[in-house]
Amino acid sequence: MLSPHQDDETIGCGLLMAEKANRGIPVAVAVATDGRNGWYSPTPRPAPHDIAEIRRREWHRALDVLAVPKADRFELCFPDGELGDHESEVTDRIGALLRSVRPSQVFVTRPGDPHHDHRVLARATRQAVAQIYDSGLGVPHGGVADGSSLSPTGPRPQVFTYRVYPGEGMWPDGRPAPVTVAQFVRSVLRLVGRRPLLLRAPGSRATKVAAIDAYDSQRRLLGGELRYVWDAGVELYWPMDEHGSGDARGQSERST
Secondary structure: OEEOOOOHHHHHHHHHHHHHHHOOOOOOEEEEEOOOOOOOOOOOOOOHHHHHHHHHHHHHHHHHHOOOOHHHEEEEEEOOOOHHHHHHHHHHHHHHHHHHHOOOEEEEEOOOOOOHHHHHHHHHHHHHHHHHHHOOOOOOOOOOOOOOOOOOOOOOOEEEEEOOOOOOOOOOOOOOOOOOHHHHHHHHHHHHHOOOEEEEOHHHHHHHHHHHOOOHHHHHHHHOOOHHHHOOOEEEEEEEOOOOOEOOOOOOOOOO
């Protein structure tokens, strides 16, 4: 799972991570930025470096609740809000993670997400997957300089996107701004042929809620705008095609 910041976005897949832990399925989580520019607590705003450290501790507490092993947590440490200035490097770092972790599924923010960092992360992920699995770059010819060879990357992973903000779930290609009646109708009609991955896991809901509660610095945001989206026993994911949008070949299932 790829998260933009050391913050509540991680819980966009909280139910999924909790359910996989219950089933003994390993999960790796990578966070792209340090989250130093976000602060939603009613307490006075700390300095940026202090915010980054606070959110880092909260992120690790949430992953403790979700039973993600420390060895499977990766921090890319890019500046919060500046991911677009490092997109090529972000792509390379994600590519290195794909070669190391060899996931069967990848979950990332949506290409049409309102937040710039979230969109950049989606593009970088799509590009990294294409470079490795569609161009044969995962296993260089002739091996590496010391004469050894890199292990195969394995089969191409399924890539899904997850929503962060309320109202994003029903838009396969991202929520337009502004939303018109015609756009709304077209989106509803497209849902018929572009089925998302629907996870229903009410037994893991309490674990997800406990992970959300680890983010003390974002209590105000999580208590209002996002709580009704994430405090639930259902999560929705859109398959990402090579262009970064929803894929008509997606599927709907009771759990993963």
